[in-house]
Amino acid sequence: MSEIRTERLLLRSYVPSDAPRVLDLRSRYEVIRWLSDPPYVLMETLDEAEAWIAKESAPNPDPRMRSYAVEVADTGLVVGTVMVAALPRTEPPEYQIGWHLHPDSQGRGYATEAARALLDDTFVRFDGSGPDRPPVDELWCDMFADNDASAAVARRLGFRDTGIRDDPWYDGDGHIFVMTRADWERAGGTQPVG
Template sequence: MTLSPAEPISASQPVFTTERLTVRAWTVEDAPTLLDVYGRWEVARWLGATPRALESLDEARQLARGWAERSHPDDTYGIWSIVLTDSSTPVGTVLLVPIPGAVGGEVEVGWHLHPDHWGHGYATEAARAAIARGLAAGLEEVLAVVSPDNAASLAVCRRLGLHPRGRSDAYYGRSLEVFATRPHVGGR
């Protein structure tokens, strides 16, 4: 399925759920939330080869469309909204995607949350479920690549039980700490 820029993306069924969270596709209707999350330097500074905060609602809409295209109809990979089940409040993103430009086809799990929702365990809970989804789909390994200065994400990797591999310059054109699921353990 390909979505044209003018085609609206409506709310979708959950991709997966956890005890407290519903993970679903981002939608164009979520653009204000995307702008609120990714328009903040404290979130954006950790992302990609050249970090940049979103600057407009139009950029956020475009991002929602792109992520929806990338996530549908794939049964394994996606960039999804983390929603608090009790309140239907989107709090951030969890992703399970092939790492762009990776030579070996490595797959990464990642998480980006609004600062108001840091420290509640949502990143760990969503990432654990995303890893389980990938392993159940047949992935042999899932990586997390994290800035060495991002203490909060390094702590999430430890809570997930990911095995540290050390620093690498192989991803996103930056020196990043690499973590992996342990073979036959599923990252827990």
């Protein structure tokens, strides 16, 4: 998985030495409550953090699915995660982009900066031009209806708000945003990546 650099951030694979920080982040109710339905499973041990890192950093047979540790380049602090994952119950697969930050690193624009880099890289890299570049034609973003902070990230990134509605992929209602390749191109796209 290639690293991605932005003005302030390095997006890279998780490594075992990130375990204490992962534990600190994933043991927090105020983060985990937004990531899935209850019952919320808060991380409790370093072993669990190491196992999570092993799973998260394992190469996926579908190269479109990527999970990055977001590191502040100047300090080396891991502030959170951005990822592209397949949505459940879809064939052919559809993809969502997601983000979360440690509470000590929110309010600085890191989620928006990291997600913008990952979505640009995704649309540039996965253009359907070869077997190692299978296409991504749209990216979804799905959140709980009351997740105002996450909705603000989606809006800043230029995602189209399709409203709060019966969620096609998860139980209950979701607040669902989308960016198609055409939306992204209309907004200017970005430079090619290697």
